[in-house]
Amino acid sequence: MKTTSQWINVDTDDGSFGAYLALPVGGKGPGIVLIQEIFGVNQHIRNVADQYAADGYVVLAPDLFWRSGPRIEIDYDEAGWKRAIELMNALDMDQAQADLAATAKALRAQDVVGDKIAAIGYCLGGRLSYLTAANGVVDAAVAYYGGGIQNMLDRADDIKAPLLMHFGGNDSHIPATAVKSIAERFGDNELVEIHVYPQAGHGFNRTHPDSYHQRSAAQAHGNTLVFLSEHL
Numbered sequence: 001m002k003t004t005s006q007w008i009n010v011d012t013d014d015g016s017f018g019a020y021l022a023l024p025v026g027g028k029g030p031g032i033v034l035i036q037e038i039f040g041v042n043q044h045i046r047n048v049a050d051q052y053a054a055d056g057y058v059v060l061a062p063d064l065f066w067r068s069g070p071r072i073e074i075d076y077d078e079a080g081w082k083r084a085i086e087l088m089n090a091l092d093m094d095q096a097q098a099d100l101a102a103t104a105k106a107l108r109a110q111d112v113v114g115d116k117i118a119a120i121g122y123c124l125g126g127r128l129s130y131l132t133a134a135n136g137v138v139d140a141a142v143a144y145y146g147g148g149i150q151n152m153l154d155r156a157d158d159i160k161a162p163l164l165m166h167f168g169g170n171d172s173h174i175p176a177t178a179v180k181s182i183a184e185r186f187g188d189n190e191l192v193e194i195h196v197y198p199q200a201g202h203g204f205n206r207t208h209p210d211s212y213h214q215r216s217a218a219q220a221h222g223n224t225l226v227f228l229s230e231h232l
Contacts, residue, residue, distance in 0.1 A: 003053040005046070007071075010062060010106045012099060017066035019103055020046055022053035023112065030232035031107045031117035033100060033138065034061040035125030037206070038084040039074040044206055045122075052120070055225060058113045062103040064096050064128075076208050088124055097131055104137045116140070116232045120224065122205060123147060126165075134158040140231040142224050145171060145202055150178035153185045162231045163192045166220045168200030168213070195223055 004023045009016040020041050032052055036045050041061050049059040065072045065087050072087065074080040100119070107117055116139040121129030126146025133141035134155040140162045143149065149165070163186075167179045179196060186192040197204065197219060203211035205220060 003050055005050060005053070008060075008106070010099075010102050012102045014067075014095075017063050017099065018071055019060050019062040019106070020049055021110075022046075022049040022059040022061075024053045024056045024058065026056075028112035029056045029058050029114065030228070031110070031113040032057045032059045032228075033103050033107055033117060033119045033132070034059050035100065035119060035121030035128050035132075036061060036064055037123040037125055037203070038088040039076070039080065040065055040072040040084075040087075042073040042075075044208070047207070048122075048205075051221075057228070058107070058110060060103055060107045060110075062099055064091065064099055066099075067095070076206075076210060091124075093128075093131075096128060097135060100128060100132050101135065101137050104132070114232070118142065118228055118232055120144070121146065123203060127152070130159075130163070130165075131155065133161050133163050136160060140164075140228065142166070142227065144205055144220065145174060147174055150174075150181045153182070156185050156189075159186075159189070159191060161191065162227070164224065164227045165192070165194045166205075166223070167194070167196045168202060168204050168216065169196050169198035170200060171202045173202040193227065195220065 118140040119129040119132040120142040122144045126143035129143045197216035200213045200216035204213040
């Protein structure tokens with residue numbers, strides 16, 4: 001038996017957008033809103049969704065760039081990076097948070113989803129996963145190398161759900177001082193767990209030769225599965 005997947009539509013006041021739905025063997029389980037990097041819901045993000053479905057979760061990955069074009073997929077070459085940065089800069093963060101709230105609502109409406117859902121996001125998605133937790137949209141959240149979280153610590157007191165954050169100790173995009181400021185802000189918050197992987201750079205979970213660090217990705221995935229099993 002294998003996991004199954006399909007694209008579904010999520011409705012908002014601004015229109016509808018696509019989201020990649022991955023179902024586990026048996027068809028039901030706790031829910032995960034999987035939040036993309038700046039490269040769209042590309043093959044890598046779909047693979048991650050399928051991986052969590054294989055782990056027993058119902059996963060929904062929304063296309064956050066839909067206002068710029070449906071189902072944009074970007075490669076990791078020079079032209080891809082340029083396009084990805086353009087799309088990230090064009091993304092309205094308030095609209096993105098509203099889209100994620102709509103995604104969470106659509107996920108909870110699936111009759112195969114249990115009582116609780118989590119958000120898991122990567123890079124841009126890591127920052128948005130943090131905000132989704134702060135907005136009270138999910139029951140738990142995981143942020144992989146969430147850039148800019150250190151500039152959003154004014155939302156720290158809004159975190160009422162368990163939050164797990166993963167950072168690379170060798171991340172050229174997120175300095176150690178940023179991770180330190182986040183750790184200090186949440187130092188006495190028992191809901192927040194932070195892991196730093198010393199050899200990992202930015203995007204260490206992305207299965208591409210320029211960023212992937214297999215050991216750190218495996219450790220982070222294991223830590224995430226334990227975290228989810230405790231809180232969903």
